[in-house]
Amino acid sequence: MQKQKKIAIVGSGLVGTLLGIYLKKRGHIVHVYDRSPDIRKINFTGRSINLVLSDRGVKALRDVGLDQEVLGIGIPVEKRAIHTGLDTVNEQYYGKDGEVIYSLSRGLLNKKMVDLAEKAGVEFFFEEKVWDVDLTTATISIGDSERGEWTTHDYDLTFGADGAFSRIRHKMQRQSMFNYSQEFLNIGYKELNIPANADGTHKLDKNSLHIWPRGNYMLMALANLDGSFTCTLFMPHDGENSFESLKTKEQLVDFFANHFPDTKEVIPNLVEDFFKNPTSYLVTMKCFPWTFSDKVALIGDACHAIVPFYGHGMNAGFEDITVLEQMMDQYGDDWANLLNDYENSRKPNADAIAELSYRNFMEMSSKTADANFLLQKKIEKWFSDKHPQLWIPLYSRVTFSHQPYAEALAIGDRQNEIMQEVLKMENIHQNWDTIEVENKILELLKA
Template sequence: MQTPQKIAVIGSGLVGTLLAIYLKKMGHTVHVFDRSPDIRTVEFSGRSINLVMSNRGWKSLEDIGIDHEIRKIGIPVDKRAIHLQDGKLNYQFYGKDGEAIFSLSRGVLNRKMIDLAEAVGVEFKFEHKIWDVTLADATLHIGESERGEWTELKYDKVFGADGAFSRIRHRMQRQSLFDYSQEFMKIGYKELHIPANADGTHKIDKNSLHIWPRGQFMLMALPNLDGSFTCTLFMPFEGENSFNALQEEDKLVDFFAKYFPDTKEVIPDLVHDFFKNPTSYLVMMKCFPWTHEDNIALIGDAAHAIVPFYGQGMNVGFEDISVLVEMINKYGDDWELIFKSYEKSRKPNADAIAELSMRNFIEMSTKTADEKFLLQKKIEKWFSDKHPEKWLPLYSRVTFSTQPYSEALAIGDFQNKIMEEVMTTIPDIENKWNSLEVEEKIISLLSSKVH
């Protein structure tokens, strides 16, 4: 048991709220501060990408006993549905039979998590603006405006769970020997909407992540419990096919008719949604260290903002909590050692999933429409089913296991080299993809290559 502390968590998003539940159940006094209003009292729409929960996220929820509550508000998704421009629809199943990610509405999930946190005694302070923190003694500075009068609030520990533009990290950045980098993608996103049928059913397959891959841009859709889908259009800001090029209604309608013809019947409010909803940015952020002495720590996006193309943003943040709790259980009241061990364990894995997430944009927007890529994935799944002890595909390592991301990335690169050799050196691979020759070639390459 730890000595009870007075702890502030800055940010009432998913990671901050789950962390607060853990800390409260450990016996600490926990206050969660957020500059925004209580999300349960506001309309939440217009700038979201649905979340997907996979094994890492579920583990952190199971360990604290709230996974069953969250499963009630999600929809299992066991495959990709690839919508090609010529009207063809290809399905690419994830993992093994029964393995699925869960589609969750960010707003619905966040509201539920706050309810669960309040139920165990976490105290939320909405519309409280934290502008700064004194690192030496974990004192928060709160006020109505950045240049106005501030009040001081003293805590034993402060966790910055306040996202990619964290105020807590902003203070830490002003120390010497603090590494920081931020990069905006040249691609933005806009939320669109597929409403439910009149009887509340889904217009397209509800157990699929729907992708319309078009190279430099793509559309994707994930299901909601009410029969609707949250769609996200990812596009460059500038160029021929870009947000900048779609400023007029007729250009937008023509663009969708050309590139996404099968959406005409299912996105009836395209024009309204497109021009009403904001065009949002995608940012990647890396920093180190994530902690200061024994009293300040960054967690989730405040420590490692990544792009959403692997569906791991929430999962990596929840896994941060699992590792932090593991260190707390191991080191008791030695918070400095807890923090150092936590950041040392998590940093390489956060960097690895950042790299994997960037790569997955290319896979989703381009490769999922490529016959050779789909054949490679088919071979990998066939070989993995025959030899599960020898081969677990990269996607399964990331999504359906809790193997460290850094290991998954290294093994995935090794496996990809093997598949490149198989695809380029075996003639007529399209017809021999599940032959003894291919099987023996992969086994031989696995034993001869050292990664």
């Protein structure tokens, strides 16, 4: 058992609340601050992408006995349903039988996590704006405005779990030798909605991630418990086929009729949702170091915000906590070395999942409609089923295992090189499941 510390967590999102539960179970006094109102008392709609929970996130929840609580508000998703035309849907299973990810409403999950953290004894302070932290003492400063009067609150340790535009990181950036970068995609997103049928059932298969891939833009949909789907339209901010190009009702209706014709009957409030909901931005943020002595540490999006195309922002943040917990077991009260090993362990893996997430946009928006890509996935699954000890597909390494992201990325790159050679074989589209193909892969693996 560690000696009790008084710990502040800035940010009451998913990572901040779960971290609070972990620290409270270790006997610490935990206060969570958030500048926003209590999410349980507001209507959370209009700028959301449904979350997907996979094995890494499930493990972090299971380790504190909360996995069943959270899975109870999720919907298992076993495959992609790729809508390539008016009546054409290709299905692509994520893994082996029984391997699923879980679709979760961000707002519903965040409310659940705050409830669970309060039940564990974590104390929350909503509508409290943290403007500054003293890196040498962990003291935080709170006030109504950045240039107004502040009050200070003393802590032994402060965690910044306050997202991609973290105030805690902002203070850390003023140090010498602090590296920081952010890169916005020219792709934005907008929330749309598929309502439930009159009897409360889903209009589409609820156990699929639905994708309408159209090159540099796409539509996707994930199911909710109430029979609805949260849809997300990803498009460039400007140029042809962009948010900027859809300024009138007529332009929007024509665009969907031409590019997403099979959604006409399932998105009845297209015009209202499109012009009501904001267009949001996508950013990748990297920084280092993540900690200062034994006093301040960053976690989750505050130190590694990524784009959402692999569905691992939350899972990577939850895995931060798993690693931090391992370090607490190893180092006990030696917080300086504990935090140092935490950041050095996680940094290369955070960079790897950022790269994977960026690449997956190209896969989802373009390659899922490409015959060679679909064949590659089919061959990989076939070979993996025959030689599970020799070949685990990249998606399975990332989503259904706890292998470090950096290792999964490196192995995935090598596997892709092999598959590009296989796809060059004569008549591969007809002979993909033959002994010749099997031997070719075995030969390339040895090389």
